[in-house]
Amino acid sequence: MGTNFPQSHHLQNTPFSLPRKQFLTYILYALLPLALFHYLLFNPLAAPKPPLLAREAAPSQHGHAPVNALEEQLPPPPPGRGGEVLALGETQGGDVSASGSASPACDYSDGEWVPDGRPPLYDGTSCGTIKDGQNCMAHGRPDTGYLHWRWRPRRCHLPAFSPEAFLRWLRNRHLAFVGDSMARNQGESLLCLLASRSRPDLVYRDGEENKFRRWVFREYNATVSIFWSPLLVRVVEKAEQDGVRHNNVFLDSFDERWMSQLGAVDAAVLSVGHWFLIPGVYHDGGRVVGCHDCADLNLTETAFFGVFKEAVHRTLAEVARRHGADRKVVAVTTFSPAHFEGDWDKAGACSRRHPYREDEKELGYTENEMRKTVLEAVAAHAGDGPLRFAALDVTKLANLRPDGHPGPYMRSDPFAGGADARVQNDCVHWCMPGPIDTFNEILLQTVAG
Template sequence: MKFQVMELLFGKNTPKQMIPKVTLLAVFAILVFTVTPLSYPLFRYSSSYLNKNNNNNHHHPSSAFDDLNQFSQSLPSTSVKKCDIFTGEWVPNPKAPYYTNKTCWAIHEHQNCMKYGRPDSEFMKWRWKPNGCDLPIFNPFQFLELVRDKSMAFVGDSVGRNQMQSMICLLSRAEWPIDVSLIRDDYFMRWKYPSYNFTIASFWTPHLVRSHEAAKGPSQTGLHNLYLDEPDEKWITQMQDFDYIILSGGHWFTKSMVFYENQKLVGCHYCLLENVPDLTMYYGYRKALRTAFRALNNLKDFKGITYLRTFAPSHFENGLWNQGGNCVRTKPFRSNETQLEGFNLEFYMIQLEEFKIAEREARKKGRKLRLLDTTQATLLRPDGHPSRYGHWPSENVTLYNDCVHWCLPGPIDTWSDFLLEMLKMEGVRSAQEKLHFRAN
């Protein structure tokens, strides 16, 4: 895999004297007609950001990140050539990380690996290099300009919350958010970036559909009742006014569940109940994902964009999560050193199949459904999990080695790289889809 050193933000600038004036005009015209549909003020700072005073919720970026503060001098990376940004390799990035556990308060304790003694730090010093193109490092100033006056919801389980906390840390180089949560509940949080009028929110819904823990018995500890044809009202009833929805989930479907459809018990997954057929966790996940997509497609007057952030593989080795399994690797895999398999593969394939069905329905209604396909990049990062570094060794807690969530800083910071690139290309993609729709 060729490793090409690139500028942090927008690639190497070609000296103007090497380009004929006619070519310059042609390039400028192409950029105007591809970037303009984005309809965002890409190259200005918020005046309130420039003039705000330093208080507990805001701070000026440190000089260590000055190179990220130069985007107004360059055009953004919005190449119109075809490139699959989700297929590639991890390459060294000595400039990373772009925040630390000491500079970001948003890191969940169980993902604060450096605080709790992880001895190595190389897992933070990699970046994703797609085959055939470059993926710019996340630029917090550019991102906040793109989402000015908008809102974003992270819908899913604790890995989804992990993703949101990663974004808060990355954005902290530009501005700290203020807590605007509607209720005092760590499972349903809202944060606002005042200078940009941008709000992000977290909605805890590990099964996506309505569920509750069943009465515990001798053999049913942790058993959940899932109503597979009913979306969880705690999140779906609040999606109407969001501009972006990041939907994810899956890991909770490996647990014991009882399935209901049309208010009737239809089966279960590892429930150990007499005369109840085992329909497997895959049946439950497919049905739940289909219900979530259908509910989003049926939202009245919803004008936002829904992203399915694909399954984040776990990396337990030498045993299952509750049988001594661990993740102690300190370097990424190369793409030819591992492959998606087992339940990780099954969950991912279910997502792709259900996404395709939902996307077809979304297009009929003029809705936008996008695939934030982080699975391959995440599969190659067995070194990025907390393992046992999510608490003090002497702490009296019952926690297994964590090979599901991700250390911060860490590999999932790249999920924001992916998302920003997709946002930058959204105007071009939307225009292409409109042309295709009219042609057909």
């Protein structure tokens, strides 16, 4: 049945009726939240950005996944010690809480060596890449205590090395170790650690004493190379058999044997130091600017610290100039101290069988200056771009391990000629397995952090 009431009167007498002006005001208030939600949802400038870990990994110009692990979906985390789990997405090695938030960066240099009863991942016979001079087990070193220590940082957790986790990170990537024999020592350590899970194939070898080598883990399409470059910059090496006892070091010229190859490398570990202590003549700008340990040459004596600093800073600056737009990690290993306490050619040169406590062995002036140079250089060249510089700070932990060197066991059966026989000792490089494996525990957290 129809009604004779005006429309306005009809509205006012329903349960939800309002005066027209008040009704319109309420409608506007109701629409404002909807408009704001629409703006946040569809405006790309206002919408919150997705987490870096959820971004799709874009291939590099070489067909590899980007090297910065924070720019891709990371592999499953490796198991830690005692059932703990480390998330590889942590920032620069910081521990990740149960909520997934990263804590401040871990200072792996501050810690202590503690007993560890677990066996190493490899031995002197299970890995074919150990340089003969570092194969202490195969050469008959009688004690094994040096194998059973682990580095424990004071303020954070360093997980045991996970070959599976490193190989997952290394999939479709190329990692290069560049530098002197310490770089080779660390590179071979990593190869042996990884070989405990996947066999590498040697695909390239060149140079005296295999100074340039390359391996491929075919299961992962992963590549590891070792480049010999004992001062990073160009050097004409000494040849004492020809009467040349000085290295000629060219500070204004780079070692293109590795620098020119860096474009095809996703991550590089640079490690130099000990060769700067060797007598050298230094060239810059086409002239001799000084020398170290060169009294016989009538040249100005120059402290090697300044030359080391110049070489490291100039090298990192050149890497940044050539590759600043690339997604690469360039890690620089700090100086690894020697532990000679006697003559290099007599028994007992480095005969200790236990680590030092921190209060027993402070860093010497040389070790401290070399370490500081690397830390300062990395900090000076670290930027916000895709190229990431990182310091692999191992000087303090290495300083506390006088027991980890080959000593006389750089040769098989060194005392066959009697206890008083002249025996060469190595108190610089590290037995494998041994303390240098810890360098690569930290490297895993550095490249994947």
